[in-house]
Amino acid sequence: MLFDFGEISEDRFFEHHWRRAPLHLKGGASHILGSRVDRARFLGVCNALEAEWPWLVHRTGEEVVFAQIMDRADPELAGIARAYEASFSCRRVWFDGVCAAGGQGIRSHYDIADSFVLQQSGRKRWRVHPPTSIPEAEVRRRMLKESPLDVMDMPDEALEVTLEAGDLLYIPLLWVHWGVSVGASTSVSVAVNAETALGFLWPVLRRGLASSARWWAPLPAGVQEGEALDALVGELHAELCAGPVRRGLREAWLRCVYRPTADADDGAPVPAKESALHRLYPALKEVLSEEQAWWGPVPVVRTDRPLGALSRVVQDEVNAHAARLWAPVEAATFQARLKRAWLARVAGEVARSPGAARDGAQRDLGGAAAASGGGSEGGGAAALEMPVGAVCEERDRIAAVLRATAELSSPYRCAPDAGGVEEVARIRRRASLVLLDRLLQTVEEAHAALVPSDVREALAAGITALLRMPAGARERVAARPESRSFAFRAAEALYFGYAPRLDAVMRHFGPLFAPLLRETGWSGPSVRAPDGWCLDFFLRGARAEGVIVDREPSGEALARLAEAVGAGIAVLGEAAPRVRDQVLGAIVTVVPRQGDGGVKDAASVPAFSGMVVMAPHSGSDMAMVLAREAARCTARDLLLGFTLLEGDLEEPCPSPFTGRPRTLAGLFEDVFAEVQALALARVGGEARVGGEAHVGGEGRAAVEVLGILREEGVPTSAGRQLLDALEAAIGRR
Structure with missing residues (x-):
């Protein structure tokens, strides 16, 4: 069982520790994680993350490396996280990790998640304190994601514990914590995200009010203020408090929250744009967001057992929370608050x-x-x-x-x-x-x-x-x-x-x-200097490719790059007009980079497809770079629009091209780019693009990638045909 820690059973853990008190278990990490994540494995995961999601890795020189959502790049961690999500009423579970030098760590803070720190190597000294030092208004803002994760001063009377390699420390939701390495250390943490009732409000209302025609009927004309609005709000409020509707809402709540494997909206009608439910929902959510039961954390239970089979303590928590949810609705002031919120929104x-x-x-x-x-x-x-x-x-x-x-x-x-x-x-x-x-x-x-x-x-x-x-x-x-x-x-x-x-x-x-x-x-690549969105979003991805972007290029640098792009497109127009047209339709923006490089000197990130960082090259080399990036864009569009590979596209595999970990989706893009490069390298005449170097080793690597995609990617019928076409294009069939 996932929360069974040997001498501390799952029921005991939930009754005495879950969101109540920390738990330190010597040697407890093995109860969650079977194999150790040493420094080499941790840094390998970081490299894989930076290749696809560079914003998930934060480095402070060589002293601290912090990785988020490590399960994206580690199959074992992904399996554990998905097992928690499948067995418990927690929709988001992930792994974070820290590798730090002695005396280093992450500043004192609190999270809106329960955390299980699994010390993998070295020692780390922790200080933890209950959330009594955090103002309730600040907790509310954090639970509603209105404020970021902030540093929080650690009170003097905090609990202290030192973790050795193999130890486990459970840190309850909202507890302030601060970990500092004693010498070099590596640790990973399982984060179980806290859900709020407000996050389930819309599907609960849709299901719980499905049989109530009054909520689905269009609002009468002229119901904006005065007696007509008073009457409408009064009628709807009375219905919310009626026994049958309350029972329906409770049943909808239990199904949506504690049966997450079922579709919470299955069979629930969609309200019309002018219905009372659709029009009043924002005001209703605003009023309920002031109630602690709605912005506070939802209890977590096992979903593979009936509620009646859980411990009495857990059952009482679920029932008490459900009762607290609807108590504000029955309050004498609720009707007036809802009316005020409605009028404020209308105005x-x-x-x-x-x-x-x-x-x-x-x-x-x-x-x-x-x-x-x-x-x-x-x-x-x-x-x-x-x-x-x-x-x-x-x-x-x-x-x-x-x-x-x-x-x-x-x-x-x-x-x-x-x-x-x-x-x-x-x-x-x-x-x-x-x-x-x-x-x-x-x-x-x-x-x-x-x-x-x-x-x-x-x-x-x-x-x-x-x-x-x-x-x-x-x-x-x-x-x-x-x-x-x-x-x-x-x-x-x-x-x-x-x-x-x-x-x-x-x-x-x-x-x-x-x-x-x-x-x-757009009618082809536009050369531009990085600003705004590009600086905030894209440059993190470019960094993962080892590319230094010229943040303040001179007019001369921009003109030189624009001239090189134009020359590359002209070469393609003479040697391969079809590829030129693909480039014009795929690449939107080109941003200059610092320094010069080789043929492959370009960076693009899947989430930013159509934007490329590159330095100016000669006409034929620039033609090759543009053609490869256009092929990558097409590959991404194929995976986005069609079901070609049914395997886990985010699963990392060693790349035959680079030897570094690469996701299956990334390998699919790489082989598309290589096939484009091989085809262009074979173009003869004065307008020749690239060279014979592409036809040898890169072709063999491309065939190896196709083998990986056939074995690990689980291709569909259309996917197999496409992989066969790619191999035929390489000339090995």
Whole structure:
């Protein structure tokens, strides 16, 4: 059992320690982790993470290396994390790790997760203190993700414990802790993220009120204020407090939270845009967010047993928490609070004074909305509420198109040496639809999770403007590297621990999307200096490729790079017009790097596909770099839009190209780039691209990669045909 620590049984652990008191077990790490994560293994995982997700690794010189979500790059850790998620009502479990020199560590802080520190090597001295020193208002902000992880002073009366290699230390949720290495040490931690009841509110209401027609009917015309609003809120409040509805909500709560393997929304209807539930939900969430039962942590239980089979202590906790959830709804003041929240939202007065100016992001998107025909009637400010109905309609349209184009018509035509421009464009269009759906889902969920009203309004205005654009323009916006990276970072802030602040990421929405909503097309690579979004998001990925970006390039440097890109495209136009057209359709932005390099001197990151860092080269070498990056973009679009490999695409394998760990998805991209390079290296004449060096060793490495993909990637029928086409292109079949 996952929480069975030998002499301390699972029931005893939950009754006496879980979220109550720390637990130090000598030699206890082996109860969770079977094999040791020594320094070499830890640094290997860090290298694999930095190759794909560089923002997950933080280095302070050579003294401290902190890695987040290590299970992305270590199969054993991933298996343990998924086992916890499958057996307990915790939706997100991950591994973090620290490798530190003597006297070093991470500053005193607290987490919104329960942590199991597993000391792997060396010794570490810990100080821990209960959360009594943290103001409740600060805890609320952290649980609602309104504030980042902050340092917290450690009280003098803290508990102290020193971990030896193999020891385990359980640190309860919200306990302040500070670990300092005694000599060099390595440790990993299992983090069990705390969920709030507010995170389940929407599916619970949809399911619990499914049989209540009053909540699903459109709001009557004119219900904005006065007696009509009083009557409506009174009727809905009375229904919430009625016995049958309360029982339905409780059953929905138990199913959504404590049966996570089932689809929480399965069979639950989707409310219409004008329904009482849809219109009143934001106000209801705002009022409940002030109640500790709703913003505090949800109890964790085993989900592979009936609740009645759990210990009495755990059952009592679950029942008491469920009772606390609905107690505020029955309070005499609830009706008035709900009405005030509703009126404030209607008037646009949530969290800001009347007439206050919106921040720069909101102003930008208001202008973009107006330019796209998305302004409110009379040319006023952009809409303040997320257009959920329109989002649902657009996602339904996307789903219908994706169902109709679910199969590759000709997998062979997708190989870089055989695929036509039309085939690549069709692949890119399908990937754009997937990206647009992901962007809409992420922004809608972020809008519901945010509290700052100015950021919520910016998101609502931007999505309104986006949805009023022609369908093709919307898809082109979603395919841009800016959109891809924004959706990735937003999802990270929403779903992962130690994530960036959600409101901080969302404040990029205005400056990032305003120009895209005005001008959505592109006609080939645009050379630019890094700024704004590029500095905040992309450069972390470029660093992982060992590339130093020129942050302040001179006009001369930009002109030199633009000239080299133009020369490379011209070479492709003479030697391989089809590849030139693929480059023009795939690469959006080129950013200059410091120094010169060889043919492969370029960096692109999957979450930012379409943006490349490179130095100027000769015409033929630049042609090769551009062609390889265009092939990588096509490979990413293929994996995004079609089911070609059913294995774990994030599983790392040694790369025959470099010898370093590389995910299966990365190997798929690499082999696409190599096939493109091999095809171009064979082009004869004066416009020859590349050289014979590509045809030998790199070709053999590409064949090895194809073997790995066949064995580990679990290819589908279409995937096998595509891998066969790639091998045929190499000339080994």
